[in-house]
Ligand SMILES: NC(=O)C1=CN([C@@H]2O[C@H](COP(=O)(O)OP(=O)(O)OC[C@H]3O[C@@H](n4cnc5c(N)ncnc54)[C@H](OP(=O)(O)O)[C@@H]3O)[C@@H](O)[C@H]2O)[C@H](O)CC1
């Protein structure tokens with residue numbers, strides 16, 4: 117006698133639908149409650165497995181913690197636990213700013229509500245960069261420094277960091293091919309020269325033979341990537357940096373790796389620095405950065421940071437920078 121054939125049964129036809137099973141077209145073979153129970157159990161254990169996987173992956177790419185939202189209603193309490201933990205961590209994750217947000221926040225800090233001056237912020241930003249260099253590249257091994265300064269405030273941070281590095285015992289040269297006529301920058305350059313920084317008239321050949329570190333203070337968050345080109349003279353400067361052997365002479369980027377789109381990242385396939393020192397709060401492009409990552413620019417008032425939900429890590433003691441290498445993705 118032939119066995120009656122088992123008919124596929126759409127799960128939606130069952131009177132009680134356990135959570136997570138009611139996707140259209142979900143099919144259970146056989147109409148016994150045992151089969152449904154077995155499948156139910158299988159799905160619940162899947163909830164736990166997937167919620168754990170997304171929880172762990174979230175440490176590498178934090179937006180994956182958001183995926184765990186769907187397990188908040190799981191029947192498995194461990195899956196719900198991992199979902200809640202993911203959301204807590206997600207909330208604690210450092211915020212990465214867009215170009216627009218960075219500009220807006222800078223204007224706010226310099227406006228009447230917070231009352232900072234540009235000199236103040238730049239001085240603290242520069243001090244953070246020199247402090248991070250001192251930590252990561254000690255002068256016993258990395259004494260000779262070349263700083264390349266751009267036309268804006270990122271270049272100003274470079275001028276300041278260079279002066280401070282001389283104070284820390286480094287031997288520093290600056291290449292500053294497009295100088296601002298703004299009084300602040302003239303004073304910063306004067307102070308650098310008086311402190312003993314060498315001012316170069318052109319970018320030296322054989323950078324790796326002469327220098328132990330290159331500081332990239334060319335462009336910050338106002339770099340305009342929309343035209344798709346880097347204008348002279350920085351096109352050729354960045355091209356030189358693309359070919360530097362960073363195993364010998366690492367590049368330290370101030371706030372943004374120059375040439376990267378602030379919101380998107382390394383779209384032009386230019387150099388990837390060994391060390392990035394983000395200022396105030398990291399920018400979106402730093403989400404794809406895999407090297408050593410420090411945060412500096414310790415000038416944001418606590419009220420400001422909480423209003424903008426920046427979730428910045430605390431700076432240890434009186435330090436001017438903090439290592440955020442593993443908190444960034
Ligand atoms: N609150 C803070 O976070 C602080 C940040 N600081 C630092 O300041 C920079 C932002 O400085 P900003 O002056 O706004 O701009 P940049 O330094 O990024 O330079 C922009 C100039 O670069 C030139 N540019 C832009 N796009 C291109 C391009 N495609 N090709 C060539 N050149 C380009 C342009 O200059 P021009 O003279 O050519 O017009 C831009 O004007 C921030 O990142 C921090 O490092 C402060 O130090 C402290 C406060």
Ligand SMILES: [K+]
Pocket residue numbers: 270332333334335336369370371372373374
């Ligand atoms: K830079």
